[in-house]
Amino acid sequence: MQPHRIILAGLLSATGTAFAQQEPKPTLLPNETSTSTPSLLERFEKWGLRLRRHVRGSNGINDPAIVQFTHGSGADDDSAVLQAGLAWDAWSSTRWLVSPFGEVNRNTDIKNEVESYQVGASVTNVTGDPQSFLVHTQADLAYKKVPTSDTEGSQVALGLTLVSPGLFLNTTSGPGPVRFAWDLMPGVVWENNHLGADGDEVRGTVLARVRLFPWSKPLDDRLTITGSIQYWRDLSGSGTFDDGSDEVHASILRLDYALDAEKRLGIGLEYFEGQDPDAGIKDTEYLQVSLTVKF
Amino acid sequence: MVSRSEIKPQVYGVIAAVSNAPVGSINDSKKLRQDLLLGEAMIAALAVPWTRISKSYQDGLPVSMKESKATKLVSDCVDLVTARANGQQ
Numbered sequence: 372m373q374p375h376r377i378i379l380a381g382l383l384s385a386t387g388t389a390f391a392q393q394e395p396k397p398t399l400l401p402n403e404t405s406t407s408t409p410s411l412l413e414r415f416e417k418w419g420l421r422l423r424r425h426v427r428g429s430n431g432i433n434d435p436a437i438v439q440f441t442h443g444s445g446a447d448d449d450s451a452v453l454q455a456g457l458a459w460d461a462w463s464s465t466r467w468l469v470s471p472f473g474e475v476n477r478n479t480d481i482k483n484e485v486e487s488y489q490v491g492a493s494v495t496n497v498t499g500d501p502q503s504f505l506v507h508t509q510a511d512l513a514y515k516k517v518p519t520s521d522t523e524g525s526q527v528a529l530g531l532t533l534v535s536p537g538l539f540l541n542t543t544s545g546p547g548p549v550r551f552a553w554d555l556m557p558g559v560v561w562e563n564n565h566l567g568a569d570g571d572e573v574r575g576t577v578l579a580r581v582r583l584f585p586w587s588k589p590l591d592d593r594l595t596i597t598g599s600i601q602y603w604r605d606l607s608g609s610g611t612f613d614d615g616s617d618e619v620h621a622s623i624l625r626l627d628y629a630l631d632a633e634k635r636l637g638i639g640l641e642y643f644e645g646q647d648p649d650a651g652i653k654d655t656e657y658l659q660v661s662l663t664v665k666f
Numbered sequence: 667m668v669s670r671s672e673i674k675p676q677v678y679g680v681i682a683a684v685s686n687a688p689v690g691s692i693n694d695s696k697k698l699r700q701d702l703l704l705g706e707a708m709i710a711a712l713a714v715p716w717t718r719i720s721k722s723y724q725d726g727l728p729v730s731m732k733e734s735k736a737t738k739l740v741s742d743c744v745d746l747v748t749a750r751a752n753g754q755q
Contacts, residue, residue: 419732463732465717468710495731501711502683534708536684552703582703592700634700 419460419470425650426456426472426493426511439659450480458493468495472513476651487651489515489526505534515566524565530649532558550587555579560603560649562612570610574648576603593629603648621645621652627663637663668723668751670744677744680715684708694741702740710735716747725753 422436436455456474463469471492478485491513499505509530516523534556556578563571580599584592605617622644630636639661646654674694682689685702698704713734720726727750737743749755 417736419735460732460735463730465713465728465730468731495710497711497714497731500714501708502680502715505711507707507711532707534711536686554705 419463421458421460421470423456423458424454426458426474437661439661450478452479453477466497469493470495484519486519487515487517489513491526501534502536507532507534517566522566526566527563528560528649529562530558530560532556550584550592551582553579553581559606562648564610564612570608570612572608572612573606574603575606576601576649591632593634595625595627597623597625597627599623601647619646619648619654621647639663668748670748673719673748673751674744676719677716677740677747680712680719681740681743684712692740694739694744696740698738698740698743706735709737712737712743716743716750719747720750723751726751727753727755 424437437452438455439452440449454476456472458470458472460468460470469492471490473490474488476485476487491511494510496508497505498508509528509532511526511528511530513526513528514524515526558576558578559573560576561571561573578599578601580597583596584590585594585596600620600622602618602620605612622642624642626640628638630638639659641659641661642657643659644656646652678689678692681687681696681698681702682692685704687702696702698709710731711734713729713731716729716734720729729746729750733746734743737746
C-alpha cells in the first residue's frame with residue numbers, strides 16, 4: 372500500500388447527469404418538432420459520445436474523466452494524471468449496442484508511473500426484461516499499448532452482470548430526512564490478454580454500493596455519500612494472470628456536494644483503497660479532493 | 667393515432683417498477699438519474715419495455731438502446747414511446 376496522499380483534481384464528464392437536471396421541457400405532441408437549435412454539448416450527447424474515467428470495468432465507467440496535478444515538496448514529487456476514455460454509441464437496436472472507444476491512462480508519479488493507451492470496441496447485449504430480471508452482457512475488444520512496460524497487444528473481456536430491481540436494487544426514504552439507495556451487482560468476467568505474454572482468466576465479482584442523500588428535501592439531493600465495495604475472486608487463470616493473488620477488492624468512499632441547482636458543478640472527496648482488475652488499476656490507496664464539472 | 671395520454675400510464679408503470687417507486691409518485695418532470703436513481707445501463711435497457719409498448723400498436727416501431735439512453739426525464743420517455751407507437755422515427 373502506498374501512504375496517503377492528497378491530490379487536487381479536475382473531473383470532467385461529457386454526459387451523465389447535467390442535462391437531466393434541466394427544467395422539464397414543454398412536451399411535444401408526436402407530430403410536432405422542436406425549432407430550438409441544440410447547443411454543442413446537446414449535440415455531443417445526441418451523437419452518443421461519452422467521456423469517462425474508464426470505458427471498461429464496473430468502477431470508473433460512470434465517473435468523470437480526470438485531469439489531476441499533485442504538488443509535492445520537491446520537483447521530483449510533482450506529478451500529473453490523465454485518465455480519460457471516449458466512447459461513441461455508433462450502432463444500436465433494442466437489445467444491442469456497439470460502441471467504439473479510446474482510452475488514455477497517464478500517471479507521471481515516479482513511484483507509480485503508468486502510461487497506457489487503448490482503442491477498441493464494446494458490444495453490449497441485454498437479455499430479459501428490466502422490470503423483472505435482466506442479464507447485461509458486455510464484450511470488449513481492445514488493442515492496448517503500454518510504453519511503461521514496453522508491451523502492446525490485444526485484450527478481450529466478456530462481462531455478465533445480473534440486474535433485478537426487486538432483488539438487487541432498491542431506493543427508499545428514511546430514516547428521517549435521509550434518502551438512500553443500494554444496489555448489488557453480481558457478475559462474471561472472462562479476460563484474455565496478449566500483452567507481452569499470453570494469458571486468460573475467469574473471475575467472479577460482486578459490487579455492493581450504498582448511496583445516502585442526507586437532508587434530501589431541503590438540500591435537493593445536493594449532498595451525496597457513496598460507499599461501495601467490489602470483490603473479485605479468480606476462478607481460473609493462466610499465463611500473465613497466474614500471479615498468486617486469487618482475491619482482490621476495491622473500496623471507495625465518496626462525498627459529493629453540488630454547488631449549483633443543476634448539479635453541473637461540484638466538489639468531491641474520494642477515498643480509494645484496493646485494486647480494480649477490470650479497469651487495470653494496481654493496488655493503491657489515495658484520498659482525493661476534486662472539483663467536478665459535468666456536461 | 668395513439669395519444670400521449672394512452673401511452674403515459676404504461677410508461678409510468680414501467681418506470682415505477684424499475685425504480686421501486688410508487689406509481690403515484692411518478693410524474694413527467696421526474697429526472698431518471700437524480701430523482702429515480704436509475705443508472706445508465708438500466709436507462710438503456712428500458713428500450714426493451716418501450717419497444718414492447720410501441721409494437722403493441724399497429725404502426726409501432728422499435729426503440730433502440732441509444733435512443734433510450736438519451737432520455738433524461740420521464741416526459742422524454744413518454745414522448746419517445748408515443749412517437750414510435752405512431753410510427754415516427
